[in-house]
Amino acid sequence: MAQKPSIPKGTRDFSPTEVSKRNYIVSxxxxxxxxxxxxxxxTPSFENSETLMGKYGEEGDRLIFKILNSGDYLDKVSPEELTTINYKKLTGKISEKALRYDLTVPFARYVVQHQSEIEFPFKRYQIQPVWRADRPQKGRFREFYQCDADVVGSTSLWQEVELVQLYDSVFSDLGLNGVTIKINNRKILSGIAEVIGASDKLIDFTVALDKLDKIGEEGVKNEMLEKGISESAILKVQPLFTFSGTIHEKLEKLTALLSTSEEGKKGIEELRFVCDNVTKLGLQKAILDLDVTLARGLNYYTGAIFEVAAPATVSMGSIGGGGRYDDLTGIFGLKNMSGVGISFGLDRIYLVLEELNLFPQTVTSSTKVLFLNFGESQNFEAMKAVTHLREQNIKAEMYPDNAKIDKQFKHAERRGILFVVKEIAGNTFMLKDIQTGVQLSVDINTLIEKLV
Incomplete structure (x- = not known):
């Protein structure tokens, strides 16, 4: 017996229903x-290795799927090199291309490569799959979609305001109430590290602070101590552990805390501009909140930092995030090209909508009416009617085989088809509602009215 086929770990098949729901979110x-x-x-699913390698740190490099050169990929490798355990050197000779790890670095490459054709500021969105050789686990896959929106070539903070509105607009249309858009600023985190005398420990300080909601105050303090941050510095940062109030109140507290840091004060000004204008313009359903512990992508972001939390009624991590970066294209030689962008977590948004039962029934609606097959004598008239219904944007089809009527009925039921046409007599159609069992004899115009 042939072995049952399977798919690689960390990948998924999607059923018609799942694809319909994902397409609904994407649309x-x-x-x-x-x-x-x-x-x-x-952008292409794979890039030249040199485009991707070295852009995500050592850990990221290990998670990039490499593609073996076509043909004899060992052509450029000497027998001596084959016996040497130096995978980095060997990889460069047998693999010159790799699957993209994210959409950001390929976007940076795109901007640099096509800079003479692009009108700046350039606002782009991209919805494509990415691949990571990660250890598969719940909610983490080796192949998944990213949905990004970025604008490059502008330092205006109105872009940040607009991105908050964009988040709100999408989640409102999806029917998600209670989504919280958290905002912070890299300059504020740098300012805090400066005033507590831990500028040299900025990354360690913020990585620990970012875990406050996961490991609690004592856990954060212990991690900071382990990283060499002094007790006196931790004492100065104590107010952050119980940082509460309105956005305005939080900004006032930060102003007092960062009064001696020019970097910190600049971050406060930027945050105040974004928050004030978002508040004045108003949001539909989302909630904007200032979270001083938010530090995602600290090595990458230089200004605003965003993270979107699902409604409190759902146990789910972030469903979106992003921020401001001052030199996106610098890695490819095009300096001073500031940008800001956000990303939507398609898979997590799907799970949230599923748990809250927010997918409209019409999303997964299949064929509306199935014409039963009674043999060649009626098939032409059936297909003629099916064609006419399709022209009216009604999902219709004819069962292809002259099978037993009971089998055709069961086929319609299993597929969730609501109506069947049991019989055609001249210009009259016998329409049956599968759910209620009600049957009507109708002409083509009445048939259309019943199915619209």
């Missing part, structure tokens, strides 16, 4: 991206 994102002036681009 809403795409609609709002374009409404906000973002233009679609796509």
């Amino acid at each position: 809403i994102m795409r609609n709002h991206f374009e409404k906000f002036g973002y233009q679609p681009i796509e």
Whole structure:
């Protein structure tokens, strides 16, 4: 017996229902991206290795899927090198391409490569799969989609305001109430590290602070101590552990805390501009909140930092995030190209909508009416009617085989088809509602009215 086929770990098949629901989310994102002036681009699924390697740190490099050179990929490798355990050197000779790890670095490459064709500021969105050789576990896959929106070529803080609105617009259209858009600023984190005398420990300090909601105050303090941050410095940062109040109140507390840090004060000004204008313009359903412990992507972001939390009724991590970066394209030689962008977590958003039962029934609606097959004598008339219904944007089809009527009925039921046409007599159709069992004899115009 042939072995049952399988798929690689960390990948998934999607059923028609799952694809329909994912397409529903993507279509809403795409609609709002374009409404906000973002233009679609796509980049290849694989890039030259030199484009990707070294851009994500040592850990990221290990998670990049490498592609073996075509043909005899050992051509450039000497017998001596084969016996030497130096995988980095060997990889460079047998693999010159790799699957993309994210959409950001390929986007940076795209901007540099096409800079003479691009009108700046350039607003782009991109919805494509990425691959990571990670250890598969719940909620973490080796192949998954990223949905990004970025604008490059502008330092205006109005872009941050707009991105908050974009988040709100998408989640409101999806029917998600109670989404919290958390905002912070890298300059504020740098300012805090400066005033407590731990500038040299900025990364260690913020990585520990970012875990406050996971390991609690004592856990954060212990981790800071382990990283060499002094007890006196931790004492100065004590107010952050119980940082509460309105955005305005939090900004006032930060102003007092960072009064001696120019970097910190600049971060406060930027945050105040974004928060004040978002508040004045108003949000539909989302909640904006200042979270001073938010430090995602600290090595990458230089200004605003965003993270989106699902409604409190759902146990789920972040469903979106992003921030401001001052030199996206610098890695490819194009300096001083500031940008800001956000990302939507498609898979997590799907799970949230599923748990809250927010997918409209129409999303997964299949064929509306199935014409039963009674043999060649009626098939032409059936297909003629099916064609006419499709022209009216009604999902219709004919059962292809002259099978037993009971089998055809069961086929319609299993597929969730609501109506069947049991019989055709001249210009009259016998329409049956599968759920209620009600049958009607109708002409083509009445048939259309019943199915619309």
